Every structure is written in structure tokens, then in C-alpha cells.
Amino acid sequence: MITTVTLNVAIDKSYVIDELKKGEVMRVCTCSKTPGGKGLNVARVINLCGEEVVATGFIGGYSGAYIESLLQEQGITYDFARTTSETRTCINVLDSEGNSTEFLEPGEPVTQPELNDFLDKFTQMITESDVITISGSVPKGINTDIYARLVSMVKAKGKKVILDSSGDLLKEGIKACPTMIKPNRDEVQALLNCPIDNWDELINSAKKLQNMGIEYVVISLGADGALVVTKDAVYHGKPPRIQPVNTVGSGDSMVAAFAVGLTRGYSIEKLLRYAIAVSTANTLTMTTGSFKVEDMKELYDQVSIISL
Template identity: 40%
Template sequence: MSKLVITVTLNPALDKTVTVEGLEVGGLNRVDDIRIDAGGKGINVAKVLKGFNENVTAVGFMGGHNGKLILEGLEREGINHSFTETATETRMNLKVVDSTVQVTTEINERGGVVSPQERTLFQKTLENHLDKASILVLGGSVPPGIEHAEYALLIKAAKSKGVKTILDADGDALRYGLLACPEVIKPNIHELEQLLGVTLESDGEIIEAARKLTAQGIEWVIVSMGGEGSLAVSKDEAVRARPFRIKPESTVGAGDSMVAAIASSLLHGRGMEETLRWATAAGSVTASKPGTQVCRSEEVEERLNDVGITRIEG
């Protein structure tokens, strides 16, 4: 089977990142820097995988002037894509970076409505690509016109062709997606708490919560906790990773870098512990970069041994 990764972005965005010094809410702020990038979880994962020299194709919905700018950006970066065109405009998301305290505030549009005909065309496009794929990555929100259950349908389609699936979503999109049992999910701690309706304050509580999901058939639950590191849980194992010290520059893309490292690790047959090491290093390297820059494989590989790994179970 091909070593191809397909990333799905149902609700992509043109990311506009503005940097200000000392953001004053309700006051006048002058912009020091502006950057425009293609955005959306699946697209961000594709960018990182390209930097890892993996074979990746990005699919999803795209429309209007913003969509045209995103596709031009992907082509400049040499990322293969096969997006389904929509009659509505692809959304723009605003990220405001306060350089004084290195805090990012995100303001996201909902996205344009996808028609039933556009959805059908996308499903046919994805079906064709799945015949050549090893892994399907699904991430982010769903646009108006698409049901939250869509991820479950796409996961089932992939599994019917022997393609492994990774889901990185939240809310109802995650809840419905779990019904199709993706191989790997990567919620952050807040998304896991929201999903299960609990507050998780210790590693033991996180492991217990994750086991409720592995009992349903999820192979790996990888929980990210920002600067606190991450936990990977399977039916029989639990592993804790603590990141190396960095000067955080931007959290934009750190979680997506983790997902990309997970996909790359699955391609290369790494076990859960080594996958967690790669994912934690990738997220940390990206968080140390300004703006929307992401990690490259050689940078991640250099820091692998700096990730602290503790085997809790198994």
C-alpha cells in the first residue's frame, strides 16, 4: 500500500495574523506585522507533513477569493491538493498576537454553507484518493450545510478500504466521529473534559477518562496539555511525556504539528511511546517559532531525546 496521507479540512480558512505590542481591549492598537497563511487543521497538518518529506494530499472544500489565495499558498509550498470548489467564500480567521506577553487571541468565522451537490462531489473525490492512501487525518470544525456526523461517515469509508484514521476535532464533531472508532484521537485536556463532562486534575484521572474511549474501540488516545506535555493511553498502556524547555513564541499550529507527527509515526510503524515522543517534540518546536511557522523533521529529530518519557502502565 502507498505511504500517502490524506488530510481533510472541511472548513478551511485564510489565516490573517496581526502582531501588536501590548494589546489594549477597547482601545486603539497599531499593527507591527501582518501575515497571511492558508489555515485549518488539515491544511496545517499537510504543511508539517510536507516538511517531514511525507507524501501528502490535502482535500476539503474551498471557494471564492480567499479559497484562491489558500490554493496559491499551497502550490507555493509544493503541497498536493484536491479541494472541492464551493459557491460560497472560504472564511477568514483573525489571530491577534500580543508580542508583549506572547498571547494569541483567535477570532474565527463560521464558514460558508456547503450545498448537498458540493458535499456529494467531495465524497467522490475523497473516495478516489482513499484507494491510494495509508492514513486519513480529519481535523477541525464542520461548515454550515455539513452535519456533525460527517466525520463518522468519512472514517467508515476509510476503514472499509483499510486506511487508518486520526481524528482531531472537538464538540459534536468529535462526539459523532468517535462512533466510527478512529484509530487515534488527539483531544487537548479541555476537549476531553468537555467530551466526558468531567474535570480532570491528575494523570490518573486523565488515564481513567481516556480508557472510557479505548473501551469503545479507539486504539490510542493522545491528550495534549500545552506546556505540561501530553499523555498517550491505549487499552494496555499509558505513557507520559514532558516537553523540553522552550521560549514560547506562538501556539498557532502546535497541536496540528503533534497530529502530523502522529501520522508520520504511523507511516513508519512506531509504537505508542515513540509516537508520543515525536508528537511532543514536534508540538514544542512549533511553539518555539514565531507566527505560523511550523517544525521540520530534522529539527524535531534533534530534540527527541530532550522529551522526558515516563511509562505509567504497560
Template identity: 35%
Template sequence: MIVTVTLNPAIDISYRVNNFKINKGHRVENGNKTAGGKGLNVSRVLKQLGEHPHCLGFLGGSNGKWIKRQLEIEGLEGSFTQIKEETRTCLAFIDEENSTQTELMEKCPTVSEEEKEEFLETYQQQFKKATLIIASGSLPSWLDSSFYKDMSKLAKEQNIPFILDTSGEPLKLGIEGNPFLIKPNQEELTQFAGKELKTMEDMVEVAIRICNQGVQNVLLSLGEGGAILVRKDVILKANIPSIPVVNPVGSGDSMIAGMAYSINNNLVLEECLRMACACGMANAMEEKTGFVQSQMIKQLLKEINITSID
């Protein structure tokens, strides 16, 4: 069973507003309302691939109840830690006419020490069935930046692969927990390195250094440039075809889902990278976030070329 962790979920509501202007009223159609969070996007794609992921995280108030009901409607199971404060709401105003997107993101709810300990207890209870754990997204402000590091160490003690998809200080410290795989993009890897990474060689050099620190796999997502998978004994480059991009949001989460699915089904490394890229691309071709079509994945798998880098 694959376990996904979303520590900072939200109700995401998006409105399409042509010619959006500040200090002006706009009439809009009903907004698109979803249970948001990177780990939840990963879970959706995993389910579409045939897995039955188990979701963990914090939920509170009426918003938390709505998210839980929505996930049940989608057929996603979870063991969420209930908190006293209200789960946040995030608004997005999409202006297709001017190619802009304006977002209003509420501050995340505060979680007590008791609620945090309850979550960690629930997390460790999943070790009995978990074959792989995925932690995605930024850390809420009330959690110490080393929280992912601690989670990774707990999983490693049980020999459960831990995949981490985050950025900034949580990524830097999370690497110290020796996760099985991390998935930075070029911007996140540059931030980690503390210097500009201009070439593929520069990025691979930093990825190798991360592997030497104890991370088994570094998956570099390069957008239309494909992806690079780095580990101590091999470096693979995925070259991808051009596609019509409809909505790239959630493509990184879909990559993680494709990689996790492949690992969980014991595919060889080249096929793991191929599936990760196919899922990321398939998501980018859809209007919905965290949505892929199996037929499109099958087609894309044939068009992705994997090469080895010396």
C-alpha cells in the same frame, strides 16, 4: 500517501498592535497572511518531515483561489471541492504589550448538498492511494455533527487508519466511527466526560473507556505536562523538558503530524509518541505556525523520556 482533511479553511491575517484599544484607530504594518486551517498546518509539518501529503477540503471564490495558489507555492498538493460561496477570512490582533490576542472570525460559507456529495466522492477516490487519513478541526455549521463519524466509517471499511482531531459533539459522535486515533487535550476530554478531570488517573480512566468503545489509540496532549498515549494493551507517558515557548499555536497539529509520520513509517509505539511530542515542542519554539526544524526535533527526541504506566 497521507491524506489531510480541512473542512473549514480560512485566510488568516494577523496584525501586531501594541496597546490595542476598542473604539480607537491603529496604524499597523502589513499583516501576516496565511492559508489557515488545522489540517493545512498538519500538512505543512508532514512536508517538512519528508512526506508528500494530499490535502482535501472546500474552497470558494477569490479567497479560495488565493489559498490554493499559496499551497502550491508551499509545494502542497490537493484535490479541493469548489463551492459557490466565498471562503472566509479571519483576523487576529496581537497586543504583545498587554499579552492579549483579539480575533474576528467570519462565519463559514454554506455548502450545498451537491457540493457535499462531490467532496465525499473525491474523499473516497483517495482510498486507492491513501495509507492514512487525518481529519482536523471543527465542523462547519452546515455539516451534521456526525460527518466525521461517517468519514471514519468509510475509511475503516477500507482498512485505512483514520486520525481525528476535533472537539465537542463532532468528537463524541466521531468516536462512534471507531477512528484509529484521537488527540484530545485535557479541556476537550473533560468536555467529553461531562465532569471535571482533576488528575492524570481521571484522564486515563476516561481514555481507557474510549478505547473500550472501539478507538485504538487515545493521545492526550497535556501541554508542558507532556502527553499520554492510551491503548487497550499499554499506557505510555511522555515526560518533556522545559522549552522557551515562542508561539504555541499549531503545536497540537504538529503533534498529529509527528504521530502520523511515525505510524506511516512503521515506528514502534514509544517512538511514535516521542516524535509526536518533539514536533509539538519544535513548533512552539518557532514564530511561524505549523513550522518545525529537523535539527531541533533531533535534539528534542534525545530529551523526551517515555515511561510505561501500569
């Protein structure tokens, strides 16, 4: 089983419009609502991949109840800790030229007793899981060392853990040496406090992170795929050229696919190919954190894997 952690859950709304104009009334062509926060995107994709998944984190209020109803419709199992505050809403505006403009609410405060309730729940969930993913931001009231604490709890029980975050949460989190991280180029530069101007510097930077005790360092490269560095190998996986419909959630889809591949014991080459195929398939749908299995299968053999 895979457990996904989303401490800053949200209702994700996607608005499709013709053109975004500042200071004017915008008429929305279509609107979709999905359970959001990066970890719930991960859970949705894992479910589509055919693996058992349980989503956890914090929810509260009417928005939290609505998210649970959406997850039930999607057949996703959940076990959340409750808060007295209302779960946030985030909005993604997509125009006819393919531009994406996101409005992300910060998340209402979580109290110490509520955090303690989650930690008690999480402790039990670790024992039932093969792989755990920890994704995204945190609501107010939670210290930046929280992911390091969660990673340490998982590793103490001998389980695999993927951390996908940014800023101080990621800086603190990698001190606990998660099994895998998935930063982009800018996040790697911030982690190591040094510029990356070429391919060799990118690889060397990834190796520095791997040498800290992180088994898999995956650097997401957008349309150029991903770079994976392990103790013994460096691989670059690149997807075929496509015309994307909505790129939001592609990174979460990649995390989901890596979690699935680790659960299934895939080789590093197969792991990377599968992750890129799933991530790329996500860009062909309007729904955030979703893909069609037929798209993934068609893309799978078109992914190029190069050993560096």
C-alpha cells in the same frame, strides 16, 4: 501517502502588535498569511516531515484561489472540492507579552451537491492513502455526523484515520471508532460528562475512550506534553522547558507527526517522542503549523517518555 481533510479551510492571518487595547486603533507591526484551517496546518507539517501529503476539503471564491497559490508556493499537493461561497479568513493577534487572541469566522454554507462532490472525491482518495487525518470545524450546512461518516468510509477500506475535533463533531465522530483521537482534558470531560480532578482520573478516562474501540487515545497536555493510552500501555511524554514564540498550531503539528509516525510504523514510544518534538518545535516559530528540522532534532532527545 497521507491525506488531510479540512472541511472549513481559511486564510490565517497573524498580526503582531505591541499591546491589544479595546476600542483603540491598533497598528500592526508585522503580518503573515498562511493557508489555514487545522487540516492545512497538519498538511504543512507533514510536508516538512518529508512525507507525501495531499490536502482536501472545501474551497471557494477569490480566497480559495489565494489559498491554492500559497499551497503551490509551499510545495503542498491539494485536491479540493469547490463551493460557490467564499472561503473564510481567521485572524490571530499576538502581543509583545506572548498573548494570543483569535478571531475565527464560521465558514459559509456548503450545499448538498457540493458535499456529494466532496464525498465522491474522498472515496477515491482513501484508496490512495495510508493514513487520513480529519481536523477542525465544519462550515454551515453540514451535519454533525459528517466525521463519523468519513471515519466509517476510511475504516471500511482498512486504512488508519486520526480525528481531531471538538464538541458534537467529536462526540459523533468517536462512534465510528477512529484509529486515534487527540482531545485535551476539557474535551475528555465533555465527552464522558464527568469531572477530571487528578492524574488517575485522567488515565482512567482515557482508558474508557480506548475501550470504545479507539486504538490510540492521545490527550494533549500543553506544556506538559501528552498522554497516550493503548490497549496494552500508558505513556506520558513531556517536552523540555522552552520559551515559546507562538503556540498556535502546536496541536495540529502533533497530529501531523502522529500521522507520519503511523505511516512509518514507529513504536508507540518513538511515535510519542517524535510527536512531542515536532509539536514543541512548532512553538519556536512565528508561522502557524511550521517548524525547523534542526529545532526538532535538538528537542527529540530531550523529550522524556515515562511508562505508567
